[in-house]
């Protein structure tokens with residue numbers, strides 16, 4: 001039997017978030033096992049190199065766009081495929097969903113955050129990064145309400161502060177951190 | 191807004207599933223729960239219902255309400271030449287093989303409002319195969335089927351669809367395939383003449399023909415593994431030996447006991463072939 005997954009990290013990012021994501025993934029310690037789900041806004045119908053770019057920086061984890069109904073595993077980093085929302089089922093498998101865009105986005109960060117909150121509740125750590133819209137704010141609030149940890153990139157350090165600011169307004173008790181502090185926080189977790 | 195989310199609980203969800211099944215014969219119990227719950231939440235918004243009780247009450251007591259439910263609850267989003275690389279692979283690797291059949295029978299299961307089917311007809315036309323093709327396009331949602339029959343697409347999407355078409359390897363002037371009228375584009379009738387649209391529920395309905403190609407894209411993601419496997423059996427039984435099966439780009443054969451009875455034609459675009 002594969003180890004059952006207890007906790008999860010979800011990262012949401014939009015415009016200007018790629019450096020922070022690369023930094024986080026790059027610095028994950030070798031003994032880090034918690035699965036990570038990344039939802040990043042991208043262009044539609046453009047074949048993307050995200051998983052290749054990230055894999056190059058981090059050989060210790062399996063980094064990929066999941067297929068439908070894949071089981072979430074330790075030491076795996078999942079990137080929401082473009083054009084699909086990424087949802088989590090109660091049995092900790094991934095469901096993809098091709099329904100309407102939310103906040104003009106598919107994948108939408110709100111959709112994944114809410115779904116993760118439903119399954120992982122207080123075992124969730126959500127990280128919301130730079131972006132030019134308000135996606136992720138409501139989802140982050142749902143995660144906080146479920147007892148999870150919400151970390152928001154310090155708007156001062158964000159190329160596009162709109163997304164962090166929107167979340168700051170909605171989420172009570174969120175931690176505000178610079179990209180380096182986020183990395184430290186994750187490293188302390190293991 | 192999402193703030194006053196109801197998050198339908200397990201028990202309520204099961205009640206609703208029971209009503210749908212017993213009263214109307216629609217079994218959604220093996221749909222993937224995460225997206226089904228979202229659809230129900232969304233339906234409650236659309237129908238302006240304030241409580242789960244209202245939902246149950248209306249479903250129990252009104253056929254018209256159920257019809258509205260059915261047409262709203264499924265995810266009907268689709269595009270022409272969606273995932274251009276998929277259509278490119280069809281052009282280059284599948285259609286040349288289909289060309290050897292005197293009659294080519296194709297099934298689009300879960301065709302939504304028809305965009306995928308029209309795209310197929312354009313490919314067949316360009317390969318000189320349309321005249322001897324028969325295309326069966328089915329969906330659970332009768333409103334989708336009605337819309338698909340009209341051949342009408344909103345003109346505002348055509349720029350994107352044209353772009354997809356070119357990326358799929360299309361070299362013709364895309365506008366020759368439709369007539370623009372006000373806000374709409376109507377797909378030329380000659381292209382649509384060999385399509386038969388009808389309602390078919392993948393959960394309960396049976397094999398109805400034998401096909402050289404089955405396209406079922408972005409439908410299985412809404413099902414759990416049990417239902418996915420049932421549907422793969424239905425497809426296997428509906429395919430001619432060496433017939434092709436095309437899935438959505440992120441759908442896989444991993445969760446079916448039939449996976450060894452298919453060979454992979456293209457893993458990147460999820461095209462498989464029934465072994466003889």
Ligand SMILES: C[S@@+](CC[C@H](N)C(=O)[O-])C[C@H]1O[C@@H](n2cnc3c(N)ncnc32)[C@H](O)[C@@H]1O
Pocket residue numbers: 098264265266267268269272299300301302303306328329330331334390391392393406407408409412438
């Ligand atoms: C997202 S659309 C996919 C459309 C198209 N194949 C594409 O990939 O663009 C999903 C379709 O599956 C249909 N569907 C859902 N459940 C079904 C069932 N049990 N039987 C047949 N069709 C179903 C829905 O009505 C909807 O039209």
